[in-house]
Amino acid sequence: MKHSGSTQTDSDVSLGIPANTVMAYSLIExxxxxxxxxxxxxxxxxxxxxxxxxxxxxxxxxxxDLGGDFDTNSPLNLNKGNNASGG
Structure with missing residues (x-):
């Protein structure tokens, strides 16, 4: 801690605050x-x-890895084998 006149400066500051003390502060980020x-x-x-x-x-x-017999260079046909749509 450095003393400059009556001003003290330090990078680490701790402050003892009694329990149940209401505090207000401005939070920027x-x-x-x-x-x-x-x-x-x-x-x-x-x-x-x-x-x-x-x-x-x-x-x-x-x-x-599609887990089936698919050619990796062919487009994926989503309608193939879909009996719920009637086709």
Whole structure:
């Protein structure tokens, strides 16, 4: 903690507040973490959502396993074998 005249400055500030004390504060933004927890932001442009780095790069384009005798290059005929529509 640095003393500058009669003003004290510090980056970490804690304040003891008695139980059942009514408080009012201005909430500007939230910072939401991947685990569902959040932090209150009292300064602008500090809020947002944490990026889940563990899921980056997992999306892959490829063939879906349809589990049948389908040619992967032919269009899917949704009416084929559908007896409920009368055809």
């Amino acid at each position: 939230l910072y939401v973490k991947c685990n569902g927890k959040f932090e209150l932001c009292l300064i602008c442009n500090n809020g947002g959502f944490e990026i889940d780095r563990s899921k980056e790069g997992l999306e892959v384009d490829g063939f879906m």
